[in-house]
Amino acid sequence: MNIEPDTIISLFLGIGLAASVGFRVFLPLFALSFAAYMGVWELNDSWQWIGSLTALITLGVATVVEIFAYFIPWVDNVLDSIAIPLAGIAGTAVVVSTAANLDPVITWTLAIIAGGGTATAIKGANATGRLASTGATGGLANPLVSTLETGAAVTVSTASILVPPIAAILVIIILVVIFRIYRKIRPKSK
Numbered sequence: 001m002n003i004e005p006d007t008i009i010s011l012f013l014g015i016g017l018a019a020s021v022g023f024r025v026f027l028p029l030f031a032l033s034f035a036a037y038m039g040v041w042e043l044n045d046s047w048q049w050i051g052s053l054t055a056l057i058t059l060g061v062a063t064v065v066e067i068f069a070y071f072i073p074w075v076d077n078v079l080d081s082i083a084i085p086l087a088g089i090a091g092t093a094v095v096v097s098t099a100a101n102l103d104p105v106i107t108w109t110l111a112i113i114a115g116g117g118t119a120t121a122i123k124g125a126n127a128t129g130r131l132a133s134t135g136a137t138g139g140l141a142n143p144l145v146s147t148l149e150t151g152a153a154v155t156v157s158t159a160s161i162l163v164p165p166i167a168a169i170l171v172i173i174i175l176v177v178i179f180r181i182y183r184k185i186r187p188k189s190k
Helices: 005-021 026-037 045-051 053-069 075-098 104-137 142-162 164-185
Strands: none
Touching: 005 026, 005 075, 005 104, 005 142, 005 164, 026 045, 026 053, 026 075, 026 142, 045 053, 045 075, 053 075, 075 104, 075 142, 104 142, 104 164, 142 164
């Protein structure tokens, strides 16, 4: 099987956006919509609607609401419980919408595992971190956590669209950091 460079770049884009979904569900979808609307990135035929003006406005409003809602302590924890399954779905969707020149079975398999899995892992780690922040500070530090998460979502989304290979490197770094933190805090088996 010969994999074209466009296919690899499209997967870097999709997985980068999926990782970004782990920080904010709507921001990477808005970024993809904006890129498609501006003609920066071509979407798969059945996903062209993401680049429409209606989708751009809808996702833009949802992004602003989501960002501001995460700055409200305790509301952010409720949002996390809703966003974990949504992140898996959105992570899968961005990989499916951007993957180029692949058999549908391979596309969907990669989308579910790499896209949905990456988004869910990052969102789960963030939700756990926010819960710890809420417990330790009564929610007072949560706006700082939200700022860092939003910054990460903007950075990874922008890198995904402009330089997808850099986004792939950022995703690997993020996942390694999450894995190391998990290994330090997990209970030791006896």
